[in-house]
Amino acid sequence: MSGNNDKVTATTHWVWTAKAERHNGTRSVEGQAIWPHYLHKAPRKWLDEGLIQDSTEYVDPGQVDLFELI
Template sequence: MSEEKVTAKTYWVWTDQAAAKNPSRSVPGVPIWPHYLTDAPKTWLDEGLIIDAEDFVEEGQMSIFDY
C-alpha cells in the first residue's frame, strides 16, 4: 500500500525541525528532494519536517503582515 501524499501550492521546503533532525541533508528553506518536490508524504507535513515554500519565512525576514 502506498503512503498518503500531500500536494504543495508551490513546492515543499525543509523546516528548522527537519534540519535539527537531519542536519546533513535538510537545510531550512531549501527545496526537498526533486521526486517529492510537489507531492510529499503526509507524515512529513504532520511531523513539521516540510512546509510550502510560499509559507516559509526565513529567520530575520519580515512579512508585509508584520506591521
C-alpha cells in the same frame, strides 16, 4: 489509501523546516526545497511531523516584515 502511500500536494513546492534541519542537518536545510522527486507531492507523514511546509509559508528568519518598519 494506505498510510505509506498517502501524499500531500504543495501549492508551490515543499521546503524543509527547522525541525527537519535539527534532526538531519546534513541533508535537510531549513527553507531549502526538499528532494526533487518529492518537490510537489510528499508523504503526508512528513507534513504531520512538521518536517516540511509549503514554500509560501516559509519566512526567512532574516526577512523583514513591512509592518516591523511602521
